[in-house]
Amino acid sequence: MSDRPILQVWxxxxxxxxxxxxxxxxxKVRQGEIYALLGPNGAGKSTLVRAVCGRLKLTGGEVALDDKDPWSNPAARRVVGVVPQDLALYPHLTVRENLETFGRLSGVKGRALQDAVRQALRLTRTEDREHAPVGHLSGGYKRRVNIGAAILHQPKLLILDEPTVGVDIDARAALDSVIRALRDMGTAVLVVTHDLDQAGGLADRVGFLREGRKVLEGAPHALIEQAFGAEMEILVELSVEADAATEAALAGEGLTRREGDGLWTRLDAGGYAAAGRLDKRLRRAGVVPREIRVREPSLQNLFTLVAEWRRAA
Ligand SMILES: Nc1ncnc2c1ncn2[C@@H]1O[C@H](COP(=O)(O)OP(=O)(O)OP(=O)(O)O)[C@@H](O)[C@H]1O
Structure with a gap:
């Protein structure tokens, strides 16, 4: 990563x-850096991105893209490539035809266009589907072609809006490695996402936006260590749906239910020994866990903590 900021917002x-x-x-997003912008619905992420792309005039503050204001200087907008959440591709055209079309739309022509298409196919690892109609591709391939369509004019800043929505784990890993490859060749990358697992594994830095303010920023590991020190996350999986008595026993142990996967979780500095004691106490209370796991806290835990500060505030 260089120190040169491609995007600056004050x-x-x-x-x-x-x-x-x-x-x-x-x-600030620097050359060769992946920055993940996180935050709950309505936090202001899209509004900020629209200002960065020069599509919205802020009522206060400044934006510089490669040192130029994208609102008053439309040429500065060429610095950015945007990968929208919804696929913006022509399903009946092949991958190559899509890329050629998007390249022309962004002003790339002739020999430069052929070179750009070849590079986009290589970087997004879609060469083996070059002549397939986009409508016939898997979701993961489509997402990668969507990235290809945004990089034909070689933007210095690539913005990805929720790149992993509706994508399975394998396709997500492939997407992550495409995003890393772009970062490694010097592109500044801004990912707007709700996918905390992706952000934790991919981003060099993350920023949490809440109610229009940036409330946390830093490298994921450093933020997690600062917030949780030696604490580990204990995760309890049940074999059957919890009834009221089970829920009361779990809550009595300070466990809360995670949205999405239904696992019960708590943070504890006692690590594996604490998990063993918890297992015994739960069994005595008539709760039989299918599995108890112990792992490092994640951005998900940090996000919950930030939400709790909000409730406490
Ligand atoms: N054109 C508009 N006019 C009025 N209010 C708007 C407009 N656009 C957005 N808002 C409001 O601004 C707030 C922030 O919206 P924004 O879309 O920036 O949040 P977000 O963090 O991107 O949320 P999400 O994750 O749901 O996309 C929301 O309360 C939204 O209703």
């Missing part, structure tokens, strides 16, 4: 009617 403020949506956000 004190971004935005007001829709009388509602403050952004309340003084600073942001």
């Amino acid at each position: 004190g971004a403020e935005h007001r829709f009617d009388d509602r403050m949506i952004l309340r003084g956000v600073d942001l």
Whole structure:
């Protein structure tokens, strides 16, 4: 990573009617860096991205893309490639035809276009489907072609909006390695996501936006260590759906239920020994766990902590 910032935002403020949506956000994404912008629905992520792309004029603060303001200087917008959440591809055209079309739309022509298409096919690992109609491809391939369509004009900053929505684990790993390859060739990457597992594994830095403010920023490992020190996450999986008595026993042990996978979780500095004691106590209370796991805390835990600060505030 170099120190050269491709994107800089100072004190971004935005007001829709009388509602403050952004309340003084600073942001810097450097050449060769992956930055994940995280935050709950309505935190202001899309509003910030629209300002970065020059599609929205902030009511306060400044944006610089490669040192130029994208709102007053449309040429600065060429610095950015945007990969939208929804696939923006022509299903009846082949991968190559799609890339050629998007390349022309972004002003690349002739020999330069052929070179750009070849490079996009290579970087997104879609060469083996070059002549297949996009509509026939798997979801993971489509997402990678979607990235290919955004990099034909060789943007210095690539913005990806929720790149893993609806993508299975294998396809997600392939997407991550495409994003890393782009970072390694010097592209600055801004990923807007709700996928905390992806952000934790992929991003060099993450920023949490909450109610229009950046409340945390840093390298995922450093943030997790700062927040949790020696604590580990204990995860309890049940073999059957919890009834009221089971729920009471689990809650009595300080366990909370995770949305999505239904596992019960708590943080504990006692690690494996604490998990063993917990197992015994739960069995005495008539709760038989299928499995108890112990692992390092994740961004998911940090996100929960940030949400709790909000409730406490
Ligand atoms: N054009 C608009 N006019 C008025 N309010 C808007 C407009 N666009 C967005 N908002 C409001 O601004 C707030 C922030 O929206 P934004 O889309 O930036 O959040 P977000 O963090 O991207 O959320 P999500 O993760 O759901 O996409 C929301 O409350 C939204 O309703």
